[in-house]
Amino acid sequence: MATTNSINESLQHILNKRKEDALYRTLQQPVGLVDFCSNDYLSFARNPEIKKEVTDLSTQLNVLNGATGSRSISGNTAFAENLEKQLAAFHSAEAGLIFTSGYTANVGLFSCIAKKDDTIITDELIHASIIDGCRLSYAKRYRFAHNDTADLENKLSRATGNIFVAVESVYSMDGDIALLAEISSLCKKYNAALIVDEAHAIGVFGKNGRGLVNHFNLENEVWTRIYTFGKAMGCHGASITGSETLRNYLINFARSFIFTTALPMHSLINIQCAYHQLTGSNFSIAPLTELIHYFKNNFQKHDDVYLIDSIAPVQCVVIPGVARAKSVAGKLQEKGFDVRAIVNPSVALGKERLRISLHLHNTIGEVDALLTALNTLSV
Numbered sequence: 001m002a003t004t005n006s007i008n009e010s011l012q013h014i015l016n017k018r019k020e021d022a023l024y025r026t027l028q029q030p031v032g033l034v035d036f037c038s039n040d041y042l043s044f045a046r047n048p049e050i051k052k053e054v055t056d057l058s059t060q061l062n063v064l065n066g067a068t069g070s071r072s073i074s075g076n077t078a079f080a081e082n083l084e085k086q087l088a089a090f091h092s093a094e095a096g097l098i099f100t101s102g103y104t105a106n107v108g109l110f111s112c113i114a115k116k117d118d119t120i121i122t123d124e125l126i127h128a129s130i131i132d133g134c135r136l137s138y139a140k141r142y143r144f145a146h147n148d149t150a151d152l153e154n155k156l157s158r159a160t161g162n163i164f165v166a167v168e169s170v171y172s173m174d175g176d177i178a179l180l181a182e183i184s185s186l187c188k189k190y191n192a193a194l195i196v197d198e199a200h201a202i203g204v205f206g207k208n209g210r211g212l213v214n215h216f217n218l219e220n221e222v223w224t225r226i227y228t229f230g231k232a233m234g235c236h237g238a239s240i241t242g243s244e245t246l247r248n249y250l251i252n253f254a255r256s257f258i259f260t261t262a263l264p265m266h267s268l269i270n271i272q273c274a275y276h277q278l279t280g281s282n283f284s285i286a287p288l289t290e291l292i293h294y295f296k297n298n299f300q301k302h303d304d305v306y307l308i309d310s311i312a313p314v315q316c317v318v319i320p321g322v323a324r325a326k327s328v329a330g331k332l333q334e335k336g337f338d339v340r341a342i343v344n345p346s347v348a349l350g351k352e353r354l355r356i357s358l359h360l361h362n363t364i365g366e367v368d369a370l371l372t373a374l375n376t377l378s379v
Helices: 003-018 048-061 078-090 100-113 130-137 147-157 179-191 244-253 265-279 286-298 322-334 366-376
Strands: 093-100 119-123 138-146 163-168 193-197 224-228 240-241 316-317 338-341 353-357
Touching: 003 100, 048 265, 078 093, 078 130, 078 240, 078 265, 093 100, 093 244, 100 193, 100 224, 100 240, 100 244, 119 147, 119 224, 138 147, 147 163, 147 179, 163 179, 240 244, 286 316, 286 366, 322 338, 322 353, 322 366
Parallel strands: 119 138, 119 163, 163 193, 193 224
Antiparallel strands: 093 240, 224 240, 316 353, 338 353
């Protein structure tokens, strides 16, 4: 039997190898840096109006500090169920179910919807949470080349049983968007259920930030959507929207829902207030759109360093080589910009990059200074 010392030595050996490969991760606490790395695209996490509304409503409702249990035991509330109905209506769905995070939503959904003889087909760049959910399923799983509809059709032609196709509307590590109309048509042709993860599209695209499925008018063509609140909405949790039957099925079979403590009331109130801000008459995403255009138009490509084409707040500068990408990120941090390098396994080897997030709280001056630093740094 292995001793705890030998187990720790084995783990340390693996960590040492990761350090040698320049893939070792540590936690950082950035202080005083200009934010170009968070997912707070709409700046809702720091929005004073939302903060006041959440505080006032929490006081008014005299909420508990915690949820006290799972939704199926003691953690359910009328507020949670009413919020789910509001979210479903906003996103033009029959019903919705709130999970504690985008990760638990995807793991719960994909681990239980498909059976042994069914097939799940995912884009090769799909979220890790969806990959993990698929691994817990007994279904067959195929991956198709990123945004390659010909490869998707090839996989669809080989699928058996109930068929599920999963894509992200905006890809988190590239910033590009899915070919939703074409993918939806293929799913209809092969009688497959289309699942769209809108984590990085909610708040940014569509009418009042309803997402890309709304933008392309495909609500009735998509079987279910996942809306994560930890990105542009600046809070926590996620909602899966679809049919009432799907909601009831997830309540009964999604283990990450059944065996997880519910979100506390404070988090639920935060979600409601964020949506209220999103639909307010004084809110506009136009300044963020202008920042995105400004960044794209003024970035200077050189040698093997290039910008992935994206209309989203996620702008990725590919700098091949782990050491190179990390070195540039470090130099930018020294200049006061919170920019992080993304390396394997988050992205493929040779596709290392800086993942730059633009936000409503960024200014043209900040973006200009970042561009000047990027365009003059030796990489």
